[in-house]
Amino acid sequence: MKDIKIGRINLRAKYFIFFILGILILIVSILFSHKKVLKESPYSIDFLNVNTEYADTTLKYLSNEEKVGQLIIADFGKAENVKTDSVIKLLYQILPGGIVYSTDSIFQFLNYQNIIQKYSKINPFVFLPEESGVFHFKETENLPNFNFLTAFENDSIKRNYMTVISKIAKQINLSSLFSDISSGNINDNDYKVLNSSDNRIAISQKLMSFANASQFLTDDSIRFELNSQLISEGLTGIILDEDENSDIIQKIKNEYNYEGLFLKRINSKLMNSDSVAIFINSGTDLFITKEPKKLKKILAEMIENELINNEILTASVRKILLAKTWTGLENNSRILKPDIDSLLKSPATLISENTVYRNSINLIKNKNNVLPFKNLKKAKFQILVTGNADLREFYKTFKTYYSVKSLFIDISDEYYIKKIKKIRKKNNLIIAMNSIKIDSALINAILEHNETQSLTLVNFGKPSNLNFTDSFSAVIQVFGNSEKEQHYAADAIFGGIPINSKYPYYIKNFKVSDSVVQIKKVRVSECLPEEIGLNALVLSKIDSIAKDGIRRGAFPGCQIVVLKNGYNVYNKSFGWHTYAKRRRVRNTDLYDLASVTKIAATTTAAMKLYSQGKIRLNDKLGRFFRDTKIDYSNIKPDTLINIDTLKIAEIRDFNKLLKFQDTLHINDSVLIAFDTLIVTTNPRNNIFQVKIRDLLLHKSGITPTLPILPYVIFKKNFYDSLEFIKQRFYENIKNDTSVKNKTIE
Known part of the structure; x- marks a missing residue:
């Protein structure tokens, strides 16, 4: 009996061990299953699925020397430093697959684009060398760059803005939206945006997207998932830096089953036939170089000496031509200045720009709901601006709500601490930090002198400053310090715009609230007419009506204001206070109340009811009254x-x-x-x-x-x-x- 019991116990132990082993095998298989799926299911690359007619036809008429030219992306740098004749000559001699160049003005950029299209047998890809990409030009530098999209979580706003910027890039024939293709640094914020669910926006506009090979050289499971998502959404190409070898290409192909373009930055040290051959035979499709003529010569010699596999060369060029078909480069289209000018100034662009700026402003702290400031009749304010430059737009907008004096303290002034003593006591003090790092001496000086009613910090940039905010009643974090950000920050203080966000960044040694901190809109502020469903072109006709009335002598001058939904969309002044024409009408003028009842009450009430569909213009007034009898008994004979x-x-x-x-x-x-x-x-x-x-x-x-x-x-x-x-x-x-x-x- 004992032997039987022992046998049963051993049998149960074996079953238990097998069960545990089965569970472990299952867990391991789950952990590594994503890699197997990648190998079995290659991702679809959009540009590889286009009509192949252009690529196949063009390949038939290209010589081997012209084919190797398509492998070259010539980096010119600043276009102003290169003569137009030199560019035309290079287009003829090399027939490059792509060009990297930049100009200060977007319209100068367009001039070079038109020259390139005119003298190119095959239109090249066009990239910008600057990390800022499409935001580099002076006409676009005030647009919020993609870093702003990480300052809030509203996916709809992000998606709309990326669509707008993608259209601008597409309009100027820019081949890529994100990359700094010449130096290879796609920063983490761009990477996050690129890996977001909205990455498909750029792809939908037929714009190329790139990632650095270094991002794929990691065993981090989170980064692996991000990379997989990036590839699945249509990543166009992966860029190898100058110090990265060809083995990386095969590793990425095996690990992610990636079939897109591979680009290699190449310098003088690597520019020899042996190194170039290794990269071409490993699957490199394009070389980025500042010495295109030297590289073309090496490639031509390699063709002559049969050091390049012709099938591999043809496959790479075909892939490049398919990408050009996908981006629309198979057709020439002259780019006109009015087209891009109207796009930059279009309501869609301006509305999206304003929306991103407004949403990038975060309320970090609001003790006792001190913001927005209320009861302004009894309040007193003072602004203290510290930094290397004043915040003029912030001060200007602040004054539209409340007449206030501002004290600017240049942080580079060795006596700036002493100047803090000029702060008036018993005022609501607003401290605006203009992109400087707060030090303890500055904070202590402010707090020692602090007998104010409330202490508010508006921090432009430098999120690390939030570590010094324990003594502040309210804290607003602004992403940058552009004029529009200054404007909206001042609006937020008085409730001119709502804030409804949660700060998305991690700040070392600072506890960010897990809940949403809000400011409700309680006051009138400015916005574009189109933002609330009106038309600026229609409103502009008011100008001619006002000017005609002054010309005819109906009135000496006037101020006209249009408000809707708590927003001021039109505010202009015309003419003079009297017919003597001694004092012009200004937007800041105050007026005595006179016979304005019809305008201020009856007319506005009728407009409101009409917009709500509650009255029709042909209705008789009696329709809206129950008792329409009039007592005439008090009428005297x-x-x-x-x-x-x-x-x-x-x-x-x-x-x-x-x-x-x-x-x-x-x-x-x-x-x-x-x-x-x-x-x-x-x-x-x-x-x-x-x-x-x-x-x-x-x-x-x-x-x-x-x-x-x-x-x-x-x-x-x-x-x-x-x-x-x-x-x-x-x-x-x-x-x-x-x-x-x-x-x-």
């Missing part, structure tokens, strides 16, 4: 005395005259006829019968003179001569339309 001087010889019927009128005999030839008419009138027309349209256009027919008898009887010709009035009055009497001492309707 009107007395009308008619006096006529008549010649006796002209009177044919004395009986008819004397029937209604008394007479006063003057002499044998003249007498005076007169009578007194006492009438109480109920007007046939009243305010409830008037249409909304007529009321707003001052065509109601209702005037302040009601109910005066002459207006009721003669309103059609109120300004007729006395003779006409007299004649019509007698006709009314004859027809008995009014009766003495009785009510006339």
Whole structure:
């Protein structure tokens, strides 16, 4: 029996061991399954799936020498340093696959683009050498770069902005959106953006995207997943730096089953036939070089000496031509300045730009909800700006809410600590740090002098400064210090714009709140008309109306403001305060309240109701009132005395005259006829019968003179001569339309 029990125990132990081993095998297989899937399922590269007609046809007519030219990306650097003739000559001699160059102006860039297209047998890829990419030009430098997209989490805003920037890049025939292709540094923020779910935006605009090979040389599982996502979304090419060898190419191909382009930066040390042959035979498709003529010569010699496998060369060139087909380079299209100018200034671009700037501003701290500032009548403020430069736009926008003085302290001034003593006590102090790192001496000086009602920090740049914010009531973190960021930061302080975000960055030694910190919009601020559904072109017509009124002398000047949904979309002043033209009307002028009820109340209320669909312009006012009866009992009778001087010889019927009128005999030839008419009138027309349209256009027919008898009887010709009035009055009497001492309707 004991032997049987021992056997059962051993059997159970074996089962248990097998069970544990099975679980371990399953876990290991799950951990490494993603690599197997990659090997079995290659990712689809968009440019490899285009129509092959252009690539195949072009290949037939290219010599081997022209084919090796397609492997070269010539790095010119600054285009201003290269003569146009030299560029044209290089296009003819080398037929490069791509060109790297830059200009200060986007329109200079377009000029070179048109020259390149005109003299190229095959249009080359065009890249920018600057890390800032499309944001490098002076016309685009104020646009928020892609780093801003990491400052907030709203995917819809990111997606829209990337679409806008991609269209700009595509419009100027730029081949890539992200890369600094000449030096090879795609920074971490660009990498995060590129790996986000919105990466597909650039691909959808037929723009090439690149990553550095160094990003793939890691065993980090998180980076592996990011790289896999990047490739799956259509990564165009992977760039090898100058010090990276050809083995990396095969490793990436095996690890990720990647079939896109491989680019290699090559310097003078590597520019020999042996090194170049190794990279070509390993799968390098393009070489980036500052010495294109020297590389072309080496490649030509290698072809002549059969050091390059012709099948590998043809495969690489075909891949390059397919990528050019995908990006639209198979066709020439002259780029016009007005087209890009209108795109840069389009409402879509400006709205997206403003939205990114607004959302990149974060509220870090708001103790006791000190922001937005309220009860401004009793408040007092002072601004202290520290840094190497003043924040003029911040101060200017701040003053639109509250008249305030600003103290600028240049941090490079050795006596700047002493200047802090100029801070006025018992004010709300706003400290604006302009891209400088706070030191303890500065903070201590501020706190020692601090007897203020509240202490607010607006930190432009330098997130590490957040470590010094324990003593502040409120803290706003601004990503950069551009004019628009300064403007929106000041808006946020007063609730001109809402803030509803969670700071996304990790700051060493600083605890970022896990919850969303909010500022609600409580005051009017400026925005583009298109941001709230209006049209700037339509609003611009107000200018001509105002100027025409001044020209005609209807008024000496005016200020016109258009507000909607708490935003000011139009605010302009025209003309002068008086016809004497001594003082111009300004936007900051204050006015005495006068007869503005119709404008400030009735008209605006009617506009609001109309926009809500609650009234129609042809509705009568009575439709909106339950009780439309008017009490006329308080109307006092009107007395009308008619006096006529008549010649006796002209009177044919004395009986008819004397029937209604008394007479006063003057002499044998003249007498005076007169009578007194006492009438109480109920007007046939009243305010409830008037249409909304007529009321707003001052065509109601209702005037302040009601109910005066002459207006009721003669309103059609109120300004007729006395003779006409007299004649019509007698006709009314004859027809008995009014009766003495009785009510006339």
